[in-house]
Amino acid sequence: MLTVNSIKRGIVIDHIESGNGLKIFEKLKLADVEFPVVLLMNVPSEKLGKKDIIKIQDEIDLDLTMLGLIDPNITINIIEDDKIIEKKKVELPKKVKGLFKCDNPRCISNSDNYAVPTFTLVDKEKVKYKCSYCDDFTYL
Amino acid sequence: MNLKGKHLIDPNDFTLEELDQIFKVAQDMEKHPKKYSEICKSKILATLFYEPSTRTRLSFESAMLRMGGNILGFADATTSSVSKGESVADTVRVVSGYADIIVMRHPKEGAPLLSSEYSSVPVINGGDGGHQHPTQTLTDLLTIKNLKGKIDDNKVALCGDLKYGRTVHSLIKTLARYKNMSFYLVSPPQLKLPTYIKEFVKNEYNAEIFETSYLEEVINEVDILYMTRIQRERFFNEEDYLKLKNSYILTRDKIKDAKEDMLIMHPLPRVNEIDYSVDDDKRAVYFKQAQYGVYVRMSLMAHLLGVV
Ligand SMILES: [Zn+2]
Numbered sequence: 179m180l181t182v183n184s185i186k187r188g189i190v191i192d193h194i195e196s197g198n199g200l201k202i203f204e205k206l207k208l209a210d211v212e213f214p215v216v217l218l219m220n221v222p223s224e225k226l227g228k229k230d231i232i233k234i235q236d237e238i239d240l241d242l243t244m245l246g247l248i249d250p251n252i253t254i255n256i257i258e259d260d261k262i263i264e265k266k267k268v269e270l271p272k273k274v275k276g277l278f279k280c281d282n283p284r285c286i287s288n289s290d291n292y293a294v295p296t297f298t299l300v301d302k303e304k305v306k307y308k309c310s311y312c313d314d315f316t317y318l
Numbered sequence: 319m320n321l322k323g324k325h326l327i328d329p330n331d332f333t334l335e336e337l338d339q340i341f342k343v344a345q346d347m348e349k350h351p352k353k354y355s356e357i358c359k360s361k362i363l364a365t366l367f368y369e370p371s372t373r374t375r376l377s378f379e380s381a382m383l384r385m386g387g388n389i390l391g392f393a394d395a396t397t398s399s400v401s402k403g404e405s406v407a408d409t410v411r412v413v414s415g416y417a418d419i420i421v422m423r424h425p426k427e428g429a430p431l432l433s434s435e436y437s438s439v440p441v442i443n444g445g446d447g448g449h450q451h452p453t454q455t456l457t458d459l460l461t462i463k464n465l466k467g468k469i470d471d472n473k474v475a476l477c478g479d480l481k482y483g484r485t486v487h488s489l490i491k492t493l494a495r496y497k498n499m500s501f502y503l504v505s506p507p508q509l510k511l512p513t514y515i516k517e518f519v520k521n522e523y524n525a526e527i528f529e530t531s532y533l534e535e536v537i538n539e540v541d542i543l544y545m546t547r548i549q550r551e552r553f554f555n556e557e558d559y560l561k562l563k564n565s566y567i568l569t570r571d572k573i574k575d576a577k578e579d580m581l582i583m584h585p586l587p588r589v590n591e592i593d594y595s596v597d598d599d600k601r602a603v604y605f606k607q608a609q610y611g612v613y614v615r616m617s618l619m620a621h622l623l624g625v626v
Contacts, residue, residue, distance in 0.1 A: 286424075291405060292436070310428075
């Protein structure tokens, strides 16, 4: 079994659905940072069968909004002095600006640089967002 | 209520009271045109038509000229510099320095909304893709109000291409806000009103909805028959087209048992969905409807400019 030393201070992103770890790693641009970062893939998990974990040793500003969009089931553990001092659940953001594109090809946000695609969550289960420009739905 | 400086992007941007105020003044403008012939004397309307729509543009231009104002703009973006990929945001920032009010027709959905975010003068959506056409909706509502006396308590049949018809989408969403409305949706199965609109109208406003493919089933029941264009190429197969073709062409014969005071409306232009023989029937009000469109646009612009 592969082991990685526990971190003293930082963030552990846990319960990432197997395969999404790399996506998050890329989105957070963790390949470019100076501090130690670990991506664990396909770790056996009781809940998920297999999961990914990301450990970040240091403090960074995490964009929780975006994490919720990639995988709403992940947990974020904030670590200080070797202990988890806070557990955060990510949620699907109710309002999203500029993180994904509108599915409607006739929408102005797909052809005009000034129009930042902006959405409101209308259905959590189906992960359905309504575009504020064209009112059309985009499913993630 | 003060509408000065507001934009009209979606008919639901205005409350029913605000809409009513616009209709009241439009009715007065029709009765006393002289009284309003100079209220926009120093005002300029810019018509930014990124796709051609001669009727809508002429209707706006006529409305501004009848109030003593001036107009400038373009009728087709392919012949002007804006076709070079400039953002509508930049265009309206420039044009709002040239004009006091802007009307925009654009093939992209949401372009007028984007423009309103960057304009220092009121922006009116003159139609954006398959999305909204709010001044057509105001025209339709004024027609109903003028000829029925009220907008509440009406049974409305909407017939034709309900899937892609933006005039229908805007209209049903706005009509549903009035009291005791029932809607009869008449379309081929493949051109039904999108589910999200049906759900919206049912859930938000408790409006009643009936759906059918055959106009004959509802024509004698309704107070208003709103016809729209339906194109042969919208059908998936020739057989469906032939089967339904005749049931969507309104003829004198089909309206013989319809209500005496039913209104036959159409946003125009028509192709063949209303037979010319219907034009003489007193229930056929589509040309009148187009004329009301000028008054409602006059009233709308006068309100947004704050001159009434
Ligand atoms: Zn959109």
